[in-house]
Amino acid sequence: MNHAPSERNDDTTSTALAGGTSRFVRACLRQPVDRTPVWLLRQAGRYMPEYMAVRKHHTLLEICRTPEIASEVTITAAERLGVDAAIIFADLLLPFTPMGVDFEFLAGEGPVVHSPVRTLEQVQALRTDRVEELQYVAQAIEKVSKHFSSPRPDGDQLGIIGFCGAPFTLASYMIEGGSSRNYIESKRMMYGDGAAWSLLTEKLVDVLVAYAAQQVEAGADVIQVFDSWAGALGVTDYREYCLQPTTELVRRIQALGVPVIYFGVDTASLLSTMRETGADVIGLDWRVPLAEGWKAIGEGCAVQGNLDPIALFAPEDVLQTRVREVLDAAAGRPGHIFNLGHGIVPGTPVENVIKTVEWVKELSAR
Numbered sequence: 001m002n003h004a005p006s007e008r009n010d011d012t013t014s015t016a017l018a019g020g021t022s023r024f025v026r027a028c029l030r031q032p033v034d035r036t037p038v039w040l041l042r043q044a045g046r047y048m049p050e051y052m053a054v055r056k057h058h059t060l061l062e063i064c065r066t067p068e069i070a071s072e073v074t075i076t077a078a079e080r081l082g083v084d085a086a087i088i089f090a091d092l093l094l095p096f097t098p099m100g101v102d103f104e105f106l107a108g109e110g111p112v113v114h115s116p117v118r119t120l121e122q123v124q125a126l127r128t129d130r131v132e133e134l135q136y137v138a139q140a141i142e143k144v145s146k147h148f149s150s151p152r153p154d155g156d157q158l159g160i161i162g163f164c165g166a167p168f169t170l171a172s173y174m175i176e177g178g179s180s181r182n183y184i185e186s187k188r189m190m191y192g193d194g195a196a197w198s199l200l201t202e203k204l205v206d207v208l209v210a211y212a213a214q215q216v217e218a219g220a221d222v223i224q225v226f227d228s229w230a231g232a233l234g235v236t237d238y239r240e241y242c243l244q245p246t247t248e249l250v251r252r253i254q255a256l257g258v259p260v261i262y263f264g265v266d267t268a269s270l271l272s273t274m275r276e277t278g279a280d281v282i283g284l285d286w287r288v289p290l291a292e293g294w295k296a297i298g299e300g301c302a303v304q305g306n307l308d309p310i311a312l313f314a315p316e317d318v319l320q321t322r323v324r325e326v327l328d329a330a331a332g333r334p335g336h337i338f339n340l341g342h343g344i345v346p347g348t349p350v351e352n353v354i355k356t357v358e359w360v361k362e363l364s365a366r
């Protein structure tokens, strides 16, 4: 299948085949489903004792780079929670290594890039010819795909999600050298060194498309593009510096034959522009009321979200009300995937996560 998104949306024959028996994939394509599909950002993470047990013996990167362990962590989380999709256990920054950018995860600090990329010469030196080295992610997907190859008791095929970062979010880690508050160096390059910025985003897109292709080949049904820090940009800057490379990334992943979910945080003012990338699904953060966000995006696009992950700490009655509010705002329209508005944080009570998934299933059954 090699369709532009608009064609895909109008072509009911091929979408019926593409959606198949997975309610998650069907919802991505805005096809009718028996109930709202649900999965959760960071569903495999430090809040979960099963993950911490594995983490005790391995670093984050060891888990990511060992297909046996990455697949096990992915499968355990999906089964423990009873969700409709499994996101492969990996990290946004893995493609940095074959590009020649060294990084590590420091406890409590997140990712650290020791020699940030700030000049045209440094951008020119980035490698785009070693994406094969990332095959361990595809190998993990293959294992997950094999594990979930037969339908579940309710007849539904679990969806398998591959993922990569978006140009802005990945470029910002490379340029800042880690997490950032004000993105000064990234914006300095965007505004002041157009040649470096364009070449950097071009190279990232080439690497990410090849990386996504490996994941699709291995069995990913959908690719989620994380633009976690896009909310740092005003609409004008997003349009001028990020829309084109992100649109190209989305189009080239869709040309692989899978729907694309495009997610960012703090994006209320960017939603209609993010829609212009042509993504099949836009992921909403929790700050924007879902109905309002969907209206900004337009009904010709599916949405994913958007419970506040911190609502998972609330008493049961409050949490259930919040879950209901998200479902009510979506009003059962085709094309809603229930999720959080950002990842589950450490310390979240596992039983509340499990209850949330159960409530979505009960309350949305049609």
Ligand code: CP3
Binding pocket: 040, 041, 042, 043, 044, 045, 046, 055, 060, 077, 087, 088, 089, 090, 091, 092, 093, 105, 108, 109, 110, 111, 163, 179, 226, 228, 343
């Ligand atoms: O089930 C899942 O969703 C887990 C798989 C996953 C990880 N990273 C593993 C991980 C996914 C989808 C990611 C993507 C990712 N990585 C994003 C986008 C998602 C988002 O939250 O917006 C980002 C921004 C990164 C970069 C990154 N990796 C940061 C900023 C951090 C530190 C933040 C923290 O929570 O400490 C990481 C580390 C990381 N990646 C952890 C996990 C489970 C936690 C650290 C650990 O286990 O040691």
